[in-house]
Amino acid sequence: MDEKEKLRIDKYLWSIRLFKTRTLATDACKAGRIKLNGQNIKPSYEVKIGDVFHVSKGIERKQVRVTGLLHSRADAKTVINFYDDITPEEETLGYKSMFHAPTLKRDRGTGRPTKKDRREIDDLISDEDVKSQE
Known part of the structure; x- marks a missing residue:
């Protein structure tokens, strides 16, 4: 594989702006808050296009499908092209209702x-x- 085709999960989650720092993304992986097919994954896991990750961040739960590899952090408008948020609507509404x-x-x-x-x-x-x- 070419170096451009390899990307660690912690760096990917940081670059698509799910975590504010790469350290927070690494800690989330180590704590078991990032899952692939129901399995906890290590921060060194190499991301592949088409993978679906379950990300737990506090009370927020997201399901993210990888559509492209982003090697450095970019602005929010650009980042949207590198992942699909496939979180079920029931979970999204449940999260928002907590604030009401x-x-x-x-x-x-x-x-x-x-x-x-x-x-x-x-x-x-x-x-x-x-x-x-x-």
Whole structure:
């Protein structure tokens, strides 16, 4: 294989802007957050066109198909030509709905919650946990 046809997975993920630094991409591979066919892969894995990777970044999950090899970091408009985001729409919507969850706010200066207030807060939090598990 020619040197231009070889590319490490950590460098690829960094160059297509899925990770801010190459070190973060390497750490994600070592931690098992990058998978190919359900298998954890090492940072030195050589990327091939057509590979489909499952990338977990915090609560965000992505599925990425390699369409081209990019050897250096480029701007966002150029990067789009080197991968396809094939993440199912259900997962994408689930990730976005996490940000629209109700939040608890108390008026400033009201002091500590009473025992009754605390029970209501606990009930509200447990209801949110049940909804997020469904």
